[in-house]
Amino acid sequence: MKKAILGIALVLAAITTVAFTTENKDQVPQAVKDAFAKKFPTVQKVDWEKENDIEWEAEFKMNKVAYSANFLEDGIWQETEHEIKISDVPQNILSSLKTNFPGYEIEEAEMAETPEGKVYEFEMEKGKKEMEITIDSNGKVLNKELEEDEDKD
Numbered sequence: 001m002k003k004a005i006l007g008i009a010l011v012l013a014a015i016t017t018v019a020f021t022t023e024n025k026d027q028v029p030q031a032v033k034d035a036f037a038k039k040f041p042t043v044q045k046v047d048w049e050k051e052n053d054i055e056w057e058a059e060f061k062m063n064k065v066a067y068s069a070n071f072l073e074d075g076i077w078q079e080t081e082h083e084i085k086i087s088d089v090p091q092n093i094l095s096s097l098k099t100n101f102p103g104y105e106i107e108e109a110e111m112a113e114t115p116e117g118k119v120y121e122f123e124m125e126k127g128k129k130e131m132e133i134t135i136d137s138n139g140k141v142l143n144k145e146l147e148e149d150e151d152k153d
Contacts, residue, residue, distance in 0.1 A: 031075035032056050039077055040069070081112035081121070093120050096139035104131060 028048045036046065036058055047059045051070060055078065058069045070078040086094075086106050097106070104124040112119050119142065122133045134143040 028056055029073050032071045032073060035071050035075035035077060079112055079114045081110050084109050084111050089120060092139045093135055096135055097122065100141055
């Protein structure tokens with residue numbers, strides 16, 4: 001019974017997502033569509049979502065990898081990110097994580113490209129503590145946010 005309910009919930013979530021992105025597709029400013037097409041000329045299928053009042057996010061796949069890219073309404077590119085395998089994280093970044101966050105385990109790794117350069121974003125855990133960390137390509141910690149995970153036992 002739980003599997004049936006979960007299956008129904010997943011189908012409803014997929015329908016809602018398709019309806020939402022299809023509805024928004026016509027609202028995406030032409031400047032955003034043009035900027036996306038220029039930056040990612042080989043991408044054919046894109047799902048659009050309005051992030052906030054001035055920003056749009058495109059979700060798409062390239063080389064079987066899921067990406068997201070954000071653009072301002074006037075078409076200015078803000079960021080592109082995608083998940084990466086831990087084995088693909090450069091050694092200097094892994095060393096920085098190990099030094100600065102001893103005992104934390106990497107749960108998820110992403111690489112983000114912005115106009116300022118490339119950064120790596122991590123979700124890490126240590127017991128009940130969860131931390132989101134952003135590191136530049138030189139290994140410098142740019143941001144860290146600690147969150148207590150109350151669901152873990």
